[in-house]
Amino acid sequence: MGIDITIKIGGEAGQGIQTVGHLLALVCQDAGLYIMAINDFESRIRGGHSFFQIRICNKPVQAPHHKIHLLVALNQETYDLHREELDSDGLAVMDKKEKPAEENILMVPFGDLAMEAGGKLFSNTVAAGACCALLGTPFELCKTVLSQQFGGKGPDVLEKNFRAAELGYQAVKDVSFKWAFEWEPDTPKGSLIDGSKAIALGALAGDCRLAAFYPMSPATGIMAHLASFSDRFPLVVEQAEDEIAAVNMIIGAAFAGVRAMTSTSGGGFCLMTEGLGLAGITETPIVIVNAQRPGPATGLPTRTAQGDLLFVIRASQDEFPRFVFAPGTPDEAFKITARAFHLSEKYQVPSIILMDQYLADSIFIMEKQLTAPEYVERHIVQDDGIENPAEYKRFVITPTGVSPRALPCAGKALVVISSDEHREDGHISEAIDDRISMVDKRNAKVPYMIKEMNPPKEYHGESETLLVGWGSTEGAIKEAVDRLRAEGIDVGCLNFVDLWPFPHDNAKTALNKGKRFFMVEQNSTAQLGLLIKERIGFSFSEAILKYDGRPYYPNEIVESFKQYAR
């Protein structure tokens, strides 16, 4: 029998909702189950409404579910806001001090039990214990996880958490919950990871040595992870005074010879656009992660979107090549980040990784074991690799457009770089010939860069009807395809990861197999659809778009598809 249960824990910011969620995620991981969890919160530190929604399955899962089987309401508002999402056999659990409204509510005195365990602070652990009891989790498993989580905080804290979980567990263990299941001992299927951590690990695999940033949701998590690794690796994480400083710092670091990155969201990326152009004309390899959120301007700071695609592929003063990637899953985010560093350096161009709040903040079980590259290939020359170091020209014209890159103060070769248009030796030039040859040189890289680009990922790509998306929506789209196919509807999907330079031939091959295309994107104009039309002439039939700042639920795609396809 398949297990597919969704639990939503909601309350005010500051009530420890994420702690409950993480405990449940760890319990499930330990038991060899699959989970995926979304984090929904407002741009505030206290109060408001936030929730953690975890989906528990016995097979791999990459998207959230729209129906809730267990709603843990740490306040009345949570119940009022989400009661409609409860499955017909679902159950809400609330503190007894809140007013009961419906029959499917189980009153558990979280607050009182927490006081009994040692203080109000432990309410969330009481709730976690109650959830485990309802699901039929053996209490020993809860204890194991609590030890992992709180073992380092001293015996007193751990003991109180044990007590709190046990009180919550005992309070509801005799309640019959329709979605309870048999917990068979199994080994973990993979590690718990969010997109932010995957990118941070990918940066280490790309041998990133400097990460400079200005805090901005939802991109800051990447830097928090990198900061936590920085004592163990040759890595410095520096909080800059603004995004402009951040991007210029990493350009300076890359110029001086280390791999460097920054992360931001749309508004910060706007400030970095000046620096992006500097990396462009000076052919300096840098990596920028844009964790997208809805805009324009401040928009919805803690929510998700895919609205920056057309912006980042063109953001610049004038024209210059760059790479743009949008990973669909955490393990892909890891691989792409390392690859972005490599390709940036190989072609001496900036790379941009488009992520979003959904991928950054959601937690997945990642089955693949991440591997560290054996060595890091650097595309740098030293005096012994230069024919005449005293005459070294940083921007010498070559057939591929890529000039041998020496580092400053590394030998006799002087490295001369200017943000002005320049000659081969790097000095300013306004001569017509120099201008044309430098533009052509930079553009000469593009055909080689395109050869590095992978085709869109196909899933039932032989179908005549294809859902087409990019980046983090992959999981939701694939699940929608599975559901539609289960209903006998022949549909497949394409997911673009390597976006720019646009992989013309690969995209054509994949799209040629289909007849009708449904764009699935988290923006209001189907930006990838417009790009495909512009680059290779394929038109989409319909666009299933979502721009409310919330992640896709597969059923939304299924329902919209059926409506359009009718």
Add this chain to the structure above:
Amino acid sequence: MTADLITQTKLLKASNNMRGDDMVSIKDYESSYKNHWCPGCGNFGILTAMKDAFVNLGIPPEQLLIISGIGQAAKTPHFLKCNMFHALHGRALPLATGAKMANHDLKILVNSGDGDCYGEGGNHFMHAIRRNVDLSLLVHNNKTYGLTKGQASPTSDFGMVTPLQPHGVISEPFNGLAVALSLGAGFVARGFSGNMEHLSRLIQEGMKHKGFSLIDIMQPCVSFNRVNTYDWYKKRVYDLFEENYDPDDFENAMNLARQWGEKIPIGIIYQKEKPTFIDRIEIFNQGPLISQKYDPGRLQALLSGA
């Protein structure tokens, strides 16, 4: 003008004599790239003083990195031999900070102007001081925008009339020295492009200083600033070295930084060493980031535990 050219020649000879033919000479710094400045520009004096300072410090061109922003001052590194990154308007300091983090053995000098550093790059200026990055910042302060042809700059005197400020500048001038002092800068100096020997000494002291050093250089703009001319400055400047001024008192320094008008001090106004940005980060004890090894084993251990 003639007097300045004579000083310039004297200084060049002096530097060459001092070094003879061993190690570095002024010639090593000669660039074949054609200069872009107006004849008589204060930048020439700064360029000469820079070369003299490098020679006296024994830094060959291949060991020197000059980073600059945008403006007439920021073009300086094109006019001598060195490693250089002529970057964006206002952004030289964060770029230099990044380069220093990547390889803290780099000897970095930044050429910037009053508009570049105190206007467009004002925020970066403040934060570079807070970080105490070990580099020397020369602010070529001609109190006007030269490259864009004579608009007021952040340091233009109150009331200065320009084609774009026809009723005169209505904002107070930005005092880079006082701002730097208030932020805890460990080396704050003022030079004058018309006194190259003095300026060379300041640059040498600044480059020897461990930490961030600011040298604000009063520089006439012969094309666009009709007020603050060579003669205007020469009547007013007095040399703190000659006064045997001791630059370790913060209150005195603040007073001197704010002294303007009839008498203007030139020299080291304040100096105090403290741990630099690099000293404050432990990982740098293991050598420059660029020289540290990628360790797949250590990374794999982290990945396997993830």
